[in-house]
Every structure is written in structure tokens, then in C-alpha cells.
Amino acid sequence: MIQQVWAVTLMNLRAVPQRLGASLVIVIGIAGVVGVLVALLSMAKGFQSTLNSTGRPDRVIVMRGGAMDELSSVLFREQATIIKQAPGIRMGADGRPLAVSEVYMLAGLPRKGQTEPANVVLRGTEPHVFAVRPEAKLVEGRMFRPGVYEVIVGRGARDQFAGMHLGGKLPLRDGDWTIVGFFDSGGDVHESELWADAETLMQAGKRGAPNSVTAQLESEQDFQRFKDALTTDPRLNPGVQREPDYYSSRSKALNGLINGLGYTVGVIMAIGALFGALNTMYAAVSTRSVEIATLRAIGFGGAPVVVSVMIEAMLLSLAGGVLGAAIAYVVFNGYSVSTLNFQTFSQVAFAFQVTPDLLRQGVIWSLLIGAVGGFFPALKAARLPVVEALRG
Amino acid sequence: MKYFPLIWSALWRKKPRTIYTMLSIVVAFLLFGMLQAVAVGMSKSFEISGADRLFTAGKFSFTEILPLGYYSRIKSTPGVQLVSHASWFGGVYQDERNMFPQLAVDHETYLEMYDEFIVDEAARKEWARNKTGALVGKGLAQKFGWKVGDRIPIQASIWPKRDGRNDWEFDIVGLLDGKDENAKAQAEVLLFRFDYFDEARQFGQGYVGWYLEKVSDPAQAGSVAAAIDRQFANSPKETRTDSEKAFNQAFMKQLGDIQLIIQSILGAVFFTLLFLTGNTMMQSVRERIPELAVLKTIGFSDRSVLALVLSESLLLCVIAALAGLGIATFLMPGLAAKMPGLYMPPEVWAMGLGVAGLLAFIVGFPPAWRAMRLDIVHALSAR
Numbered sequence: 001m002i003q004q005v006w007a008v009t010l011m012n013l014r015a016v017p018q019r020l021g022a023s024l025v026i027v028i029g030i031a032g033v034v035g036v037l038v039a040l041l042s043m044a045k046g047f048q049s050t051l052n053s054t055g056r057p058d059r060v061i062v063m064r065g066g067a068m069d070e071l072s073s074v075l076f077r078e079q080a081t082i083i084k085q086a087p088g089i090r091m092g093a094d095g096r097p098l099a100v101s102e103v104y105m106l107a108g109l110p111r112k113g114q115t116e117p118a119n120v121v122l123r124g125t126e127p128h129v130f131a132v133r134p135e136a137k138l139v140e141g142r143m144f145r146p147g148v149y150e151v152i153v154g155r156g157a158r159d160q161f162a163g164m165h166l167g168g169k170l171p172l173r174d175g176d177w178t179i180v181g182f183f184d185s186g187g188d189v190h191e192s193e194l195w196a197d198a199e200t201l202m203q204a205g206k207r208g209a210p211n212s213v214t215a216q217l218e219s220e221q222d223f224q225r226f227k228d229a230l231t232t233d234p235r236l237n238p239g240v241q242r243e244p245d246y247y248s249s250r251s252k253a254l255n256g257l258i259n260g261l262g263y264t265v266g267v268i269m270a271i272g273a274l275f276g277a278l279n280t281m282y283a284a285v286s287t288r289s290v291e292i293a294t295l296r297a298i299g300f301g302g303a304p305v306v307v308s309v310m311i312e313a314m315l316l317s318l319a320g321g322v323l324g325a326a327i328a329y330v331v332f333n334g335y336s337v338s339t340l341n342f343q344t345f346s347q348v349a350f351a352f353q354v355t356p357d358l359l360r361q362g363v364i365w366s367l368l369i370g371a372v373g374g375f376f377p378a379l380k381a382a383r384l385p386v387v388e389a390l391r392g
Numbered sequence: 393m394k395y396f397p398l399i400w401s402a403l404w405r406k407k408p409r410t411i412y413t414m415l416s417i418v419v420a421f422l423l424f425g426m427l428q429a430v431a432v433g434m435s436k437s438f439e440i441s442g443a444d445r446l447f448t449a450g451k452f453s454f455t456e457i458l459p460l461g462y463y464s465r466i467k468s469t470p471g472v473q474l475v476s477h478a479s480w481f482g483g484v485y486q487d488e489r490n491m492f493p494q495l496a497v498d499h500e501t502y503l504e505m506y507d508e509f510i511v512d513e514a515a516r517k518e519w520a521r522n523k524t525g526a527l528v529g530k531g532l533a534q535k536f537g538w539k540v541g542d543r544i545p546i547q548a549s550i551w552p553k554r555d556g557r558n559d560w561e562f563d564i565v566g567l568l569d570g571k572d573e574n575a576k577a578q579a580e581v582l583l584f585r586f587d588y589f590d591e592a593r594q595f596g597q598g599y600v601g602w603y604l605e606k607v608s609d610p611a612q613a614g615s616v617a618a619a620i621d622r623q624f625a626n627s628p629k630e631t632r633t634d635s636e637k638a639f640n641q642a643f644m645k646q647l648g649d650i651q652l653i654i655q656s657i658l659g660a661v662f663f664t665l666l667f668l669t670g671n672t673m674m675q676s677v678r679e680r681i682p683e684l685a686v687l688k689t690i691g692f693s694d695r696s697v698l699a700l701v702l703s704e705s706l707l708l709c710v711i712a713a714l715a716g717l718g719i720a721t722f723l724m725p726g727l728a729a730k731m732p733g734l735y736m737p738p739e740v741w742a743m744g745l746g747v748a749g750l751l752a753f754i755v756g757f758p759p760a761w762r763a764m765r766l767d768i769v770h771a772l773s774a775r
Contacts, residue, residue: 021671021674021675022671022675024667024671025667025668025671028664028667028668029416029664029667029668031664032660032661032663032664033664035660036657036660036661040653040657043653064552065558066547066548066549066552066558067549068482068484068549069549071455072549072550073550074550074595105453105455106455107453108452108453108454111648114645116641116645117453117642118642118645118646119453119455119646171451171452172452173452205456206628206629237552237556253489253491265423265427265657268419268423269419269423269661269664271415271419272415272416272419272423272661272664273664275412275413275415275416275419276412276413276664276668278412279408279409279413279416279668279672282408282409283409283675337648338648339646339647339648340646342491345455347646
């Protein structure tokens with residue numbers, strides 16, 4: 001049985017070069033499906049991991065209760081002060097709590113090569129922010145000084161927006177602000193932001209209240225203690241979240257949209273490619289009907305014929321799947337883009353991530369298409385009436 | 393036309409092959425129809441009629457709020473005929489996923505500003521009377537099962553009420569519809585009265601989100617916009633005025649390369665398809681070489697053989713394209729229930745047929761050329 005399968009399969013595969021054009025239909029058709037699918041899913045993946053990698057489980061973000069994001073949250077000044085003194089927050093070397101109250105504004109700046117403004121996050125923070133977010137580091141220039149219109153710019157924002165160089169001027173609020181430094185924060189969402197001094201920015205933007213407080217806890221276990229202290233305080237109406245919970249929740253809508261688009265397009269294209277595969281395999285079976293009938297006449301069973309046709313279809317599909325996945329990897333892996341995250345109304349820069357998992361998924365799709373596309377022609381081959389085929 | 397039966401029977405010479413090829417093309421055009429409808433719909437719904445409408449927002453970001461006092465100053469700017477304003481509410485109905493815009497608007501001027509909206513007289517009267525009244529888009533009402541007279545709860549995310557709570561309630565007094573497809577998409581919002589909003593919110597009193605202006609002479613729109621901004625230059629809240637269309641286009645551009653992504657997907661789909669269909673056409677002509685030679689022998693000219701093969705390819709592609717676009721159009725209402733405002737713009741049909749023609753030419757030309765150059769003697773002797 002195995003030997004019969006082997007013999008018939010080899011015979012089929014040797015004939016592939018003779019029908020190169022038709023066989024390429026399967027390879028290219030499936031490469032198209034897998035390439036598009038993997039590219040779209042890798043975009044969703046890249047966006048998601050940028051937001052998911054933001055924040056640490058032992059840090060919390062406090063906003064107004066009911067606010068969905070920093071932009072919609074307003075904390076009064078005295079509330080921010082109370083929050084920063086809550087129990088559970090780690091003390092810094094200077095004996096002050098490791099917490100920053102921040103203003104979150106949007107500024108309209110043109111992206112590279114464009115003139116229309118796009119929303120970039122302008123975060124007003126405190127000078128000791130690098131102690132609260134140690135993953136962020138200055139990579140060029142220096143820190144902003146309070147009282148002067150100075151900003152530092154994240155790496156993602158530097159790459160996506162126009163005019164980002166040391167000494168460059170940006171119209172942010174009440175006139176121009178000077179870029180004095182660039183920072184890196186390990187590829188998370190803060191890299192798409194501009195940071196300035198909170199008090200200076202609040203004055204320039206005629207804003208009286210911060211939007212959020214971010215604090216470093218003594219440890220992850222102190223979360224409940226900290227949260228309880230705030231929620232039971234009658235002066236506050238806080239929404240307290242661990243940082244990773246908050247940031248990953250901000251990727252859901254766009255992520256769902258891109259994934260939905262990816263799978264819908266993938267399924268529809270797969271159906272199209274399936275018809276192509278059916279066409280090719282039916283043609284392959286019909287050109288070989290004499291050989292198949294001969295085999296049947298000399299005693300080969302129906303099963304080896306079915307299996308061998310399916311193996312041929314699946315091998316061709318596999319080649320297509322690998323080709324498509326490889327193209328998606330070479331072209332898109334690491335490709336940086338920036339888009340509007342409509343959950344936060346602001347631009348987020350991220351890079352496509354073609355992960356091994358996505359490549360595996362692409363190859364599985366290609367095998368499935370190949371199996372279905374090979375099955376029906378294989379049945380036809382096995383049911384071929386021997387006598388008629390030989391006469392033909 | 394008299395050759396139609398000939399072309400038709402040539403097309404169906406091998407039925408299963410033609411059907412499978414056709415189905416692949418149908419699928420490609422189904423995808424084309426749906427993706428283009430989204431792409432065209434997105435860019436068109438932001439283009440809205442009324443080029444004479446101006447939009448005034450904060451100079452540094454459209455999220456800056458502007459004093460209510462600007463209303464009368466803008467109104468007295470020469471060339472301004474009508475002023476209205478709106479504020480982003482950003483609330484949530486039941487779940488954050490039910491995202492739709494809610495705007496607190498100046499109810500006395502807003503419907504005059506957006507005269508492409510259709511609101512019946514009873515609803516207008518009731519809205520003028522009922523301070524907590526709201527108008528909702530027809531599609532939204534359908535999606536959430538709202539009826540006129542219902543009282544619906546919305547959770548504030550930005551604006552708490554005076555008591556610090558987030559629970560707002562609105563009485564639905566009427567439905568919003570649009571005069572054309574674009575306006576229909578624009579009408580999928582909840583509009584409620586600014587006077588109620590300003591009185592009931594905890595902070596931010598006396599500020600609005602943005603102003604809208606209608607100018608008496610559209611040709612002067614640019615200079616009127618500049619005049620408005622000049623009034624507020626060097627004030628604590630400077631403004632930026634532009635046509636609403638330009639503003640919306642800038643906002644669309646923020647999505648970045650969505651259009652580019654859609655075009656690349658379609659590019660990949662059609663490249664794949666080109667190969668597939670091209671291969672079928674080649675195969676089909678190869679099999680028919682003796683038949684084509686016979687046609688030439690009985691007097692068909694080289695060019696009419698070329699035309700025959702090209703027509704066959706055109707027929708294949710156009711039938712399939714019509715079917716694919718037809719299915720896409722048929723599916724649109726189902727999708728629109730999830731994404732109110734989505735529809736099949738007629739230009740997508742035109743684009744689709746154009747692409748089908750192009751596809752037919754590209755895949756049909758090489759075999760047609762081969763058929764035309766066919767040497768009768770050789771072709772017949774191959775038999």
C-alpha cells in the first residue's frame with residue numbers, strides 16, 4: 001500500500017515540470033492568500049504588542065472614575081496631591097513618593113512629507129519621570145527644564161513626524177517649543193509621545209487640572225491596599241488600574257478591526273485560490289487519465305491514487321504557503337507605520353511583527369486549501385472508469 | 393453580435409474549468425466591491441456637501457475647547473451668515489464597544505447649519521420644547537432598538553454631572569436621516585442640547601468644542617476664515633479655521649495608510665487572479681488550435697480571430713465581475729447593520745467594471761495574439 005502510494009506520487013511529481021504553468025497557479029494563488037493574511041495579522045500583532053508592552057504590573061495609573069482614557073480624564077489638583085500620598089507607593093531616594101501627576105494633551109503636527117496636522121500626544125510630566133518610568137532613557141540631548149518651553153521627543157514620534165531634530169521648534173501651545181532631547185522607552189507607546197514639564201504646559205495651555213497620576217507601588221501585592229485607600233476616600237472618585245491592564249485595553253478596538261479585516265480577506269481569498277487549485281488538479285488528473293487507468297488495470301488500488309493526488313496538491317500548496325509567508329516576512333517584518341488609535345485619538349507608531357506563530361498559521365492555511373483542492377479531483381481520479389480511459 | 397453564440401459556446405467548451413475560473417474571479421470582485429465600498433465610503437462620508445461650511449477649532453489641536461463668548465464675535469465677522477457650535481461628549485451606551493459620536497450642539501442653529509439632515513417637524517418642535525431631548529441617527533435607532541419617546545442612559549467618560557456622577561439620560565424626540573447617502577452616514581450621531589449640557593456638567597461651563605460657520609459668498613470662504621482667526625490671534629485661545637472638508641480630510645489622513653493597505657491587498661488579489669485566469673485562457677486556446685485554424689480556413693480574418701478570443705476573455709471577466717459586485721452589493725445592508733452608514737457607492741461598480749475590462753485585456757491578449765498569428769497549415773497538420 002505504502003509502496004503503491006509512493007510509486008504513484010513519484011510519477012505525479014515527475015510530471016509537475018511538464019505542467020509548470022498550471023502547477024504555478026496553485027503555488028502563486030496560495031502564496032497570495034498566505035502573504036496577505038500574514039501581512040495583515042502581523043500589523044495587528046505589532047500594534048497590540050506596542051500597547052501590551054507598555055507599563056509594568058507594579059505600577060498604577062489613576063484617572064477619574066468613568067474616564068476611558070487619559071484624554072477624557074480630569075483630576076483636580078488637590079485630588080492628584082491626595083493620590084500621590086496614598087499608602088503603598090514606593091519612596092524615591094529623595095524621600096518623595098515615586099509618582100507623577102501628568103497632563104495629557106494632543107498637538108497637531110504634520111507627519112513627514114505631509115502638511116495636514118496629525119494628533120501627537122503631548123504629555124506634561126514631572127522632572128523625576130525617569131525615576132517613575134525607569135524603562136525610559138534619554139538617548140540624545142538633555143532633559144527639559146521647568147519654566148521654559150522645552151520638550152523631549154520619543155523615538156517613534158521622531159521617526160514619524162516632520163521637523164524632529166535637536167533645537168527644532170514645534171508649535172504646541174502658546175507658541176513654539178524647543179526640542180532639547182530624544183528618549184527611548186523600549187518600543188512602547190510612550191515613544192510616540194512628546195514630554196514637557198507639566199506645570200509649564202498647564203500654564204501655556206490654560207489648563208488648571210492634570211489628567212492622571214502614575215505611581216510606582218512598593219510591590220505588585222500592594223495594588224489592592226492602594227486601590228482601597230483611594231476608593232474609600234470621599235474626596236475622590238477614582239478609576240485605579242494596573243498599567244498593563246489600562247494600556248492593553250487601549251489596543252482592543254483597532255486590533256479587533258485589523259484582525260477582522262485580515263481573516264475576512266484571508267477567507268475570501270482562500271476560497272478564490274481553492275477554485276484555482278481545483279482547476280489545476282482536475283486538469284492534472286484528466287491529462288494523466290491514461291496513466292492512472294493503466295495503473296488501475298495492473299492492480300493498483302483506488303486509495304493510492306487518491307492519496308497521491310492529494311499529496312501532490314498539498315505539496316504545491318505548501319510551496320505556495322512557504323513562499324507567501326517568506327514574502328510577508330521579508331517585506332513587512334519590522335516595517336514601521338503610525339496610525340490613529342481611535343480609542344485614544346492619538347497617533348501610535350509601531351512596527352509590523354511577523355512572528356513564528358503567524359508563519360505557522362499561514363502554512364496551516366495553505367495545507368488546508370491544498371487538501372480540499374486536491375480531494376475532489378483525487379476522488380474523480382479514483383473513480384475513473386478504467387476501460388473508457390484506456391480507450392480514450 | 394452575430395458571433396455571440398460562437399463566443400458563448402467557446403467559453404463553455406470545458407464547463408468545469410470555466411466555472412472554477414469564473415468563481416475565482418467572482419470571489420476577487422466580491423473582495424474588490426467590499427473593500428472599495430469601505431475605502432470610498434470612508435473618504436466620501438467626510439467630504440459632505442456644503443463647501444461653504446467653515447470649521448473653527450483650537451489652533452494647536454482640535455481638542456482644545458473655545459469660549460462660548462466667541463459665538464457673537466464670529467457672528468459679527470463680515471461675510472459670516474450663520475454660526476453654530478458643537479461639543480464632543482464622548483459617552484458610552486452600555487458598552488465601550490458601542491462606539492458612536494454624541495454631540496452637544498446649539499439646537500437653535502445646528503439643523504440649519506446641516507441642512508442636509510432630514511428631521512420631521514414634530515421632532516423639531518419637541519426638541520425645542522424638551523431640554524433633555526435628543527435626536528438620533530436612524531441606523532443607530534435600528535441597531536439599538538430605540539424608539540421616539542424612549543429615555544436612554546449614557547455614561548459620561550469626560551463630563552460628569554454636577555454631583556460627580558457619570559449617569560446622563562436623554563429623551564429621544566426624533567430620528568435623523570440624510571438627504572443622500574453621504575449625509576445618511578453623517579447622520580449616525582446623537583445630538584443633544586448644549587444648554588442642558590452646559591447647565592448640568594460639573595466643570596467646563598462656558599466652553600464649546602468647535603464652531604461652524606456658513607459664509608454668504610462661498611468664493612470668499614478663505615478670506616472669511618482668515619478674518620475669524622485674526623480676531624483671536626494673540627488671545628489665550630487662538631483658533632484655526634478651515635473648510636470643514638479640509639478639516640475632515642486631514643482627520644482621515646491620520647488613519648495613515650489604510651487606503652494604501654486596501655490597495656495593496658487588492659493588488660495582491662488581482663496579481664494572483666491574473667496568473668490564474670491567464671493560465672486558463674492560454675490552456676483553452678492551446679486546446680483549440682485546430683478549431684481556430686478551421687475558422688481561418690473558412691475565411692475568418694486574422695483580426696476577427698483576435699477579436700473572438702479577446703471577446704471570450706472579456707465575457708468571462710465581465711460576467712464574473714458583475715456577479716462578484718452583485719454579491720458585494722447584496723451583502724452591504726447586512727454589514728451596514730454593524731457599521732451604520734456603510735453602503736455601495738455607484739462608482740465602485742464603475743471602477744469594478746473598468747478593472748474587469750483591463751483584466752480581460754491583459755489575460756486575453758497573449759492567447760489572442762497567438763491565435764491571430766496562427767499558421768493554418770501547421771495548425772491543421774498538428775491534428
